[in-house]
Amino acid sequence: MHKRSNEPVFWSLFGAGGVVAALLMPALVFVTGIAGPLGLLGDGALSYERVLGFVGSVFGKLFLILVISLTFWHACHRIYHSSHDLGIRVRRGRLALLFYGFAAFGTVLTVIVVAGIG
């Protein structure tokens, strides 16, 4: 009767993605989208060579892969559960496959693209 749920796997990814989306994303948006273009970071802080150097390093690659893929898992999990809140109750399995499949696809794509840089 009490079948163990596999939800902890997705909830953990959701939680990790939540930390990224809530704490790192606003900082990244500020740095790359506002402070950089406004010149608040000093000359050449976000220059092509410098960013390429960062993304080309193992740490930089790992950072980008985690930030991007965990955000995928976070968003997909949230939308999947919100769909239940909105009363979409049929074909939950297929819906889960669609959303988590999308997050998995996003993760693979991120790894391929980021690994190929530099």
Place this chain on the structure above:
Amino acid sequence: MLAALGPNHRHRQDHTMTERLKEINIEVFRYLPEHDDEPHFETYKVPFADNTSVLEGLQYIKDHLDGSLAFRWSCRMAICGSCGKMVNGAPQLSCRTFLRDYYPGKVRIEPLDHFPVERDLIVDQSDFLRKLEGIKPYLHSVKPRAIADGPHHQTPAELAEYEQFSQCINCLLCYAACPQYGLDNEFTGPGVLALLHRYNADSRDAAKAERMQVVNAEQGVWGCTLVGYCSEVCPKGVDPALAVNRNKICSTKDYFLRFLTPRGTRV
């Protein structure tokens, strides 16, 4: 006003300052299965004072206007958890909700949401009671204690772990508030999960592993999407959403650590 209240009420009203009583319309959900095919609403004019509760309004209707009205109540002081109703669409204990707060508007009283209606404002609680029994809501001693062993002491910190959750009075307001329970009543629900946590978090209890089976299921904590309305409507200050979220962490640990720990040692 006295005439409107009827002869039975006159004596009582004589010394409750009748002149000050206002009247409010109470719209009540009615369903008498022996002759109603479907529910309908009936409106009653009820005199009230500043301290008249919604429950007293219903009692006035039953005593003076329509004796066939059925509703549950007992203590009148937010202890027993019997008189939960939907009051203008929100789950409330009718004994701690006051007519003055709705005047000059009307009050609409319905049975608690998400439960089958037996008659008028009375809902069938069987599903909740079955789930409550299922979590064994009592302390399982680590080892049997003799009277000579004396009381089982706890530190203030150990008490704080579960104290708020032990305030639950099984009034079902959180079930009426929970959209997930409304969508799918297979979900264990906020009240039972809060009570489950009350025992699991108690240092004197030894049945956590057994209750974790309920926690770990899809219908356990994982049926919750953290809407949080349960914690808002609780009349006793219990935070079921917190209990559920703490157990999502417990369940996640249990999920991954079971591969690392030998069988039988997990708690």
